[in-house]
Amino acid sequence: MAKAHFLPPARSGTPGLRDGEPVRGPAGPGPAAAVTAPSPGNPRLRRAACAAPLCVLAALAAACSAGEKQDEPEARGSVAANPQPAASENTGDEEGARAWRYTSVTDCTKVREENEEMPYVELRCDGPAGYALRISDSDGRNAVAVIDPQGEETPLELSRLGSGGFSSVGQTAEWRGPSAGAFTPDALILRYNLSESPYPEPPVPYLLAIRLQPEPCVVAKIAPGPAQNAVSRRRADDPGACLFD
Structure with a gap:
């Protein structure tokens, strides 16, 4: 099937997952070039x-x-600009309890396209251990569903996270799971760029912590900030209830 690349990247300067896809602390994308503010x-x-x-x-x-x-002095006032993953996978964090993998959500297989009334494109993006994501774009708004290894598909209901504004998923998915044995993810982190103000205001680059078991759902929507990546991993690794329960 044809490959498609319809998902736009986040704006440069946004901290987070490549695209700002998740930042690698002990477990995630690593540091990028910094801008240092003048100081006394x-x-x-x-x-x-x-x-x-x-x-x-x-x-x-x-x-x-x-x-x-x-x-x-050490440089102060530095701002990370679009951190990138240091590797596509890792075997565990500092405590050795968690492992993670990165997969692309742009270099995916196009499974459906319509252009009659409104352009519509649907992609399948394969993940690890038999998981996959189905990502659709309609009128500049993205929707995501998780497909488990048995082929069961669960929509993540991302439209409920905003007020109907334009949205796009980032370029990389971070799959997280126990480090022992063969890697089987139980959590997922995605970048979700959501337009909350009229143009030309840029979209807000949220991170979504998503649990995969017992049923996939969004458990947290983390706003941009210095601890965004750490918080998203913490929420993904200890998910709790779904946002829409």
Whole structure:
């Protein structure tokens, strides 16, 4: 079947899963280039101070140079820009209890397409251990269903997460499960970009924590923030009740 790539990436500068698909802490996409904000401790400012007339004296110049090395601060105000996965899989976190795999949700098989009244495209994106995702796009709004290894399909009801605005799924799915034995996921994390304000405001890049057992459902919708990735993994690994129970 044909391959399709209809899902748009998240805007650059968004923290999170590649696309901002999940950020690898002990378990996830790793660091990216950072932008450092100027600060009073900027070494360039200290070097400028050493250009004062007294710094011409050899002794004071040496002391100034030594002080500069001692006072050198770590960069502050850094902002990760679109972190990327360091690997497609891992065998466990720092405690060795959880493992994870990454799969693409853009390089998928097109299973249906209609163009009569409104464009509609449906993809099947294979995951690990017999799982798959069915992702559809209709009028700029994405829907997702989880297909389990027995072929049973469960819609995630993503339309209930917003007020009908445009939406798109990120480029990578993070599947999580126990590290012991053959990898069998029991949780999933997806990027879900949701338009909540009129254009030209950008969509909000949420992360969705999704449990796979006993029945797939969204258990948490995590807003952007410094701890977004850590919170999404914590909620996925200890899911609790479905959002729509």
